[in-house]
Amino acid sequence: MTIPPTFRAGDTVSWRDEATTDSLGLAVTSATWALSFFLRSATAGAGLTVASSAYGNGWETTISSTNSAALAAGAYYWQARATSGAQAITTGSGSLTVLAALNYTGAPAAFDGRSQARKDLDAVQAAIRSLISGGAVKRYTIGTRQLERFSLAELIELESRLKADVAKEEAAERMANGLGDPRNLFVRFG
Numbered sequence: 730m731t732i733p734p735t736f737r738a739g740d741t742v743s744w745r746d747e748a749t750t751d752s753l754g755l756a757v758t759s760a761t762w763a764l765s766f767f768l769r770s771a772t773a774g775a776g777l778t779v780a781s782s783a784y785g786n787g788w789e790t791t792i793s794s795t796n797s798a799a800l801a802a803g804a805y806y807w808q809a810r811a812t813s814g815a816q817a818i819t820t821g822s823g824s825l826t827v828l829a830a831l832n833y834t835g836a837p838a839a840f841d842g843r844s845q846a847r848k849d850l851d852a853v854q855a856a857i858r859s860l861i862s863g864g865a866v867k868r869y870t871i872g873t874r875q876l877e878r879f880s881l882a883e884l885i886e887l888e889s890r891l892k893a894d895v896a897k898e899e900a901a902e903r904m905a906n907g908l909g910d911p912r913n914l915f916v917r918f919g
Contacts, residue, residue, distance in 0.1 A: 732766065732790070732807060732825060739798040739830040741791065746809070748786040751818050759783035762811040764820065766790055770805045802829035844898050850891035857884050 731744045748758040764781040777796055781788035809821040831840065843851070860881055870876075879887070900911050 732809075732821075732823070734824075735826045735828060736792075736797065737828040737830055738800050738802060739794055739832060741794045742797055743789065743791040745784055745789045746781070746787050746820075749811075749820055757811050757813075757818065757820065758786045759788050760786070762813045764788045764790070764809060764811050767808045767810065768800070768805045768825075769807075770801065770803055772801060772803070775801055775805075797827070798830065800827045802827050844895070846891055846894040846898060850888065850895050853884055853888045853891060857881065857888065860884065 731746055733742060733744060736742045746764065748756060751757050759781075760783075766779045766781065767776065768779075769776040777792070777800060779790055779792055779796070781790040783789075804824060804826055806824050807822060808819055811818050811820050829840065829842070841848070856879065860878075903909065903911055
């Protein structure tokens with residue numbers, strides 16, 4: 730299946746799929762089978778059903794900009810299901826990510842496009858700065874309640890792990906944008 734792994738809410742999204750075969754090796758083509766895609770997320774009531782249209786022996790599927798705009802940003806799972814009369818088969822399944830739309834009318838609302846790893850790294854670095862400047866107390870007790878914060882060593886270890894996660898995300902983003910793998914080193918001898 731060629732459904733895009735990532736698209737932005739509010740965009741028109743189209744893809745084409747070739748004819749396939751069922752478990753017995755019989756042809757599943759647009760001449761005798763209808764194809765639909767079902768998208769669902771972990772949020773109750775969040776989903777979309779899209780009917781494909783015939784394209785050659787296969788199908789072409791389009792999610793309209795109106796339908797994609799109704800999808801909340803996040804992870805979705807999809808299933809492609811072909812039906813012919815009383816027969817139904819799953820021809821593919823997987824996951825995709827819907828990105829938040831950045832377009833707006835009027836005054837723009839706040840938007841934080843950082844990944845969760847980047848947000849966590851920024852929070853850990855702020856905690857380290859607070860601890861170093863004396864603004865954070867490691868442990869305190871009020872009545873029967875106690876609170877103990879991370880030690881500086883624990884924060885530094887967590888920061889190191891998060892920096893590695895963020896570096897992986899940034900490398901993947903660079904490659905997705907056609908800028909190559911930043912870990913590759915090229916040497917020219919001349």
